[in-house]
Amino acid sequence: MxxxxxxxxxxxxxxxxxxxxxxxxxxxxxxxxxxxxxGPNAAGKSTVARLCCGLLExxxxxxxxxxxxxxxLSRRERARRVAFLQQDPPSxxxxxxxxxALMGRAPHLGLWAMESEADLARAIAALAEASALQLADRPxxxxxxxxxxxxxxxxxxxxxxxxLILDEPTDGLDLAxxxxxxxxxxxxxxxGAGSLLVLHDLALAGAACDRLILLDKGTVRAEGTPAQVLExxxxxxxxxxLVDVVQDPRTGxxxxxxxxxxxxx
Amino acid sequence: xxSAAARAARASALLLPLLLAxxxxxxxxxxxxLSLTAALHGLEPDxxxxxxxxxxxxxxxxxxxxxxxxxxxxxxALLRNPxxxxxxxxxxxxxxxxxxxxxxxxxxxxxxxxFSAASFAGLLPAQVAAVAGAMAAALLVYTLGxxxxxxxxxxxxxxGVVFNSFxxxxxxxxxxxxxxxxxxxxxxxxxxxxxxxSMPVLASAGLVLIIPIVILIALAGRLNLLALGDEGxxxxxxxxxxxxxxxxxxxxxxxxxxVAFTGLVGFVGLVVPHAVRLxxxxxxxxxxxxxxxxxxxxxxxxxxxxRVLFRSLGAEPPVGAITAMIGAPxxxxxxxxxx
Amino acid sequence: xxxxxxxxxxxxxxxxxxxxxxxxHVQRVVTLAPSLSEVVLALGAQDxxxxxxxxxxxxxxxxVARIGGYNDPQPEAVLGVKPDLVLAEPAPSNRxxxxxxxxxxxPIEAFPLxxxxxxxxxxxxxxxxLGVPEKGRxxxxxxxxxxxxxxDKLQGKKRLRTLLVFxxxxxxxxxxxxxxxxxxxxxxxxxAAAGADKPFFRWSAEAAVRSAPDLIILCGVDAPPGRPALPxxxxxxxxxxxxxxLLHPGPRLAEALGDLAVALHP
Numbered sequence: 001m002x003x004x005x006x007x008x009x010x011x012x013x014x015x016x017x018x019x020x021x022x023x024x025x026x027x028x029x030x031x032x033x034x035x036x037x038x039g040p041n042a043a044g045k046s047t048v049a050r051l052c053c054g055l056l057e058x059x060x061x062x063x064x065x066x067x068x069x070x071x072x073l074s075r076r077e078r079a080r081r082v083a084f085l086q087q088d089p090p091s092x093x094x095x096x097x098x099x100x101a102l103m104g105r106a107p108h109l110g111l112w113a114m115e116s117e118a119d120l121a122r123a124i125a126a127l128a129e130a131s132a133l134q135l136a137d138r139p140x141x142x143x144x145x146x147x148x149x150x151x152x153x154x155x156x157x158x159x160x161x162x163x164l165i166l167d168e169p170t171d172g173l174d175l176a177x178x179x180x181x182x183x184x185x186x187x188x189x190x191x192g193a194g195s196l197l198v199l200h201d202l203a204l205a206g207a208a209c210d211r212l213i214l215l216d217k218g219t220v221r222a223e224g225t226p227a228q229v230l231e232x233x234x235x236x237x238x239x240x241x242l243v244d245v246v247q248d249p250r251t252g253x254x255x256x257x258x259x260x261x262x263x264x265x
Numbered sequence: 266x267x268s269a270a271a272r273a274a275r276a277s278a279l280l281l282p283l284l285l286a287x288x289x290x291x292x293x294x295x296x297x298x299l300s301l302t303a304a305l306h307g308l309e310p311d312x313x314x315x316x317x318x319x320x321x322x323x324x325x326x327x328x329x330x331x332x333x334x335x336x337x338x339x340x341x342a343l344l345r346n347p348x349x350x351x352x353x354x355x356x357x358x359x360x361x362x363x364x365x366x367x368x369x370x371x372x373x374x375x376x377x378x379x380f381s382a383a384s385f386a387g388l389l390p391a392q393v394a395a396v397a398g399a400m401a402a403a404l405l406v407y408t409l410g411x412x413x414x415x416x417x418x419x420x421x422x423x424x425g426v427v428f429n430s431f432x433x434x435x436x437x438x439x440x441x442x443x444x445x446x447x448x449x450x451x452x453x454x455x456x457x458x459x460x461x462x463s464m465p466v467l468a469s470a471g472l473v474l475i476i477p478i479v480i481l482i483a484l485a486g487r488l489n490l491l492a493l494g495d496e497g498x499x500x501x502x503x504x505x506x507x508x509x510x511x512x513x514x515x516x517x518x519x520x521x522x523x524v525a526f527t528g529l530v531g532f533v534g535l536v537v538p539h540a541v542r543l544x545x546x547x548x549x550x551x552x553x554x555x556x557x558x559x560x561x562x563x564x565x566x567x568x569x570x571x572r573v574l575f576r577s578l579g580a581e582p583p584v585g586a587i588t589a590m591i592g593a594p595x596x597x598x599x600x601x602x603x604x
Numbered sequence: 605x606x607x608x609x610x611x612x613x614x615x616x617x618x619x620x621x622x623x624x625x626x627x628x629h630v631q632r633v634v635t636l637a638p639s640l641s642e643v644v645l646a647l648g649a650q651d652x653x654x655x656x657x658x659x660x661x662x663x664x665x666x667x668v669a670r671i672g673g674y675n676d677p678q679p680e681a682v683l684g685v686k687p688d689l690v691l692a693e694p695a696p697s698n699r700x701x702x703x704x705x706x707x708x709x710x711p712i713e714a715f716p717l718x719x720x721x722x723x724x725x726x727x728x729x730x731x732x733x734l735g736v737p738e739k740g741r742x743x744x745x746x747x748x749x750x751x752x753x754x755x756d757k758l759q760g761k762k763r764l765r766t767l768l769v770f771x772x773x774x775x776x777x778x779x780x781x782x783x784x785x786x787x788x789x790x791x792x793x794x795x796a797a798a799g800a801d802k803p804f805f806r807w808s809a810e811a812a813v814r815s816a817p818d819l820i821i822l823c824g825v826d827a828p829p830g831r832p833a834l835p836x837x838x839x840x841x842x843x844x845x846x847x848x849x850l851l852h853p854g855p856r857l858a859e860a861l862g863d864l865a866v867a868l869h870p
Contacts, residue, residue, distance in 0.1 A: 078502065106501045113550065
């Protein structure tokens with residue numbers, strides 16, 4: 001069975017930058033997998049995510065979607081194979097949540113971009129999946145940050161791509177909706193879809209992902225199960241601060257906390 | 266919710282009768298009293314007034330109104346700025362320079378040669394020059410408004426505004442050496458006036474206008490996605506640069522054709538799309554056809570008003586003055602109602 | 605030519621004198637309109653003309669200094685040629701610079717040029733100022749004789765309804781009380797734009813169609829190639845005036861009368 005995403009030796013330097021933001025990253029996402037990318041600021045997490053869905057072009061290496069080189073796929077075919085959720089989606093839109101969810105159907109529409117009943121139904125289902133159905137008729141400009149995030153997640157779901165690449169999807173989500181998101185991703189994984197998440201919250205990363213990739217200065221510092229990657233020494237060295245890792249007594253999953261000392265007077 | 270196609274059809278079904286009503290108003294009011302029965306029975310001078318003056322003028326107003334409104338919608342989508350007027354891209358300045366050059370050239374040998382070539386196509390040299398000027402300005406702004414190979418809305422907007430100021434300075438400076446009646450012709454043109462074109466010219470202009478309008482309606486779905494930002498649109502399979510380029514030049518062509526016939530009729534491309542969006546929402550697949558019809562209604566009525574406003578004084582203000590007089594306060598009202 | 609239109613659209617005022625008194629022997633004259641230059645030339649005072657507008661196209665003034673336009677005479681340029689008399693047409697558009705010149709000590713004489721009588725008065729008045737009154741009377745007499753001859757010759761002939769068009773963008777036509785219409789009537793025509801009350805005015809295309817003219821005379825304007833001069837009047841006979849005489853309200857009016865007669869009765 002071919003992987004949903006295979007990236008080998010990716011390199012990228014931002015215009016006018018002195019160093020490569022991504023310096024030889026390889027990764028893979030298989031069907032049924034939820035993979036997390038973690039790492040300190042400027043480690044190249046978002047850049048890797050963009051390289052993997054073709055929003056940025058890698059200067060070396062190759063990205064394959066379902067076994068076919070991304071460079072050889074048309075833009076629309078790429079969009080049918082991978083859905084991307086950008087960080088901080090636009091907030092000043094007059095479009096309603098339903099209209100935004102429908103935009104996810106764009107790669108499947110014809111020349112005049114007119115949706116069928118089936119597309120409408122798919123958008124509604126996606127809104128429900130992202131627990132944003134009750135927002136359907138509200139304009140985006142009137143939504144809170146978390147509500148907006150859910151609507152754009154629905155847009156990504158509506159795209160019906162096997163692979164989801166989500167940049168900070170839990171940004172602005174409250175605890176309950178973080179859980180809903182993870183549940184939705186795990187449910188999709190059961191049906192053979194895969195997800196690649198860029199995450200800041202290491203506890204959430206440990207709980208949500210099957211596999212974690214720790215990036216540092218544009219290279220892969222470690223890769224493996226959450227228990228392998230979320231290791232106090234490794235994280236401390238990568239992030240440059242002391243961290244504590246304890247085991248969740250109930251689930252056995254690693255819990256990461258930075259060590260913050262409060263001086264007592 | 267009904268599909269975009271159904272909503273577009275519903276908006277058109279509502280606006281078409283409105284356009285017919287506006288045309289009826291445009292045909293029945295004018296500088297003098299017209300007996301419709303006399304005109305329909307072919308009695309002179311009523312028949313000539315109806316068929317050779319009012320009908321071509323109503324058609325021209327409808328075509329220009331549609332062109333400016335559709336271009337306004339497209340440019341607002343491109344710039345992600347609902348306040349963009351079709352003329353901000355430097356188009357008005359370019360057209361003004363083109364026209365002024367023609368006015369100066371009239372009389373020179375080279376000028377007359379070019380004039381006879383232009384008139385061969387049924388167009389006036391000033392019209393050809395206006396379109397050429399507008400397109401050249403569009404190209405300039407498009408080139409200077411790019412950064413890292415991408416059209417940057419704010420940059421393009423600024424370049425356009427600066428270019429327009431430069432152009433009006435140039436025109437003002439050149440006016441000092443023009444003969445007074447040349448100056449008057451340039452001023453009249455700059456203020457936006459509907460003239461009388463022959464039916465074949467109107468028919469071909471209408472046919473030519475269909476091309477950019479169809480291109481823009483075909484791009485409507487992609488224009489929607491541009492609202493998500495370049496990255497958002499690209500992630501949905503949109504070739505952002507190509508969409509921008511196509512929409513930009515389709516809109517410029519529409520504006521160029523409008524400008525060729527009427528000079529600078531302002532506010533149509535600003536007010537009509539705004540009013541339409543207020544009613545039908547932001548979906549360009551509905552907004553574009555509805556704006557085409559709405560723009561036609563607006564300019565036909567504005568022109569009818571221009572013809573009767575100072576009728577007792579025997580004078581007629583340029584239609585551009587009317588659209589600005591209605592447009593400016595209406596625009597402020599629309600802005601306030603959006604909040 | 606356009607100078608005329610703009611001047612006449614702006615309803616000229618009565619004859620005026622500004623600034624100090626005109627010296628008894630005028631030696632250096634500046635004119636602020638081509639027709640005034642033509643008056644000076646016709647009076648045989650070519651050598652006293654020291655400044656004309658940039659619109660003056662008579663070959664006899666080709667070497668005379670240019671002092672600006674009709675609406676924008678340059679006071680500096682005028683002072684530079686040291687005139688002892690400036691001839692102008694009274695109009696709001698040139699009032700500022702003309703009054704400035706008067707304040708700077710230049711005598712100004714302003715003559716309205718709307719009717720034939722105005723023009724004859726101006727010729728007589730300028731002749732007086734230049735010290736050649738008999739020449740002025742002679743020019744006026746010649747013009748009146750030409751008018752009478754034309755009227756007598758055409759008595760009893762059918763009068764053609766004629767539109768005298770002085771501007772196309774916007775449409776400007778001659779109305780009652782203008783020298784152009786007076787000459788048109790002398791030449792056996794009848795003004796189709798008779799309803800209006802102004803000597804020259806902007807008109808709508810519809811009104812032009814309704815006036816149902818038999819003849820359209822284009823005065824100093826050209827229809828764009830391939831188009832009728834007036835929309836809706838493409839079947840009406842249209843002639844282009846032979847010379848620019850009718851555009852210069854001055855001593856060439858007799859020539860203009862001849863032009864009109866040819867246009868009306870080819």
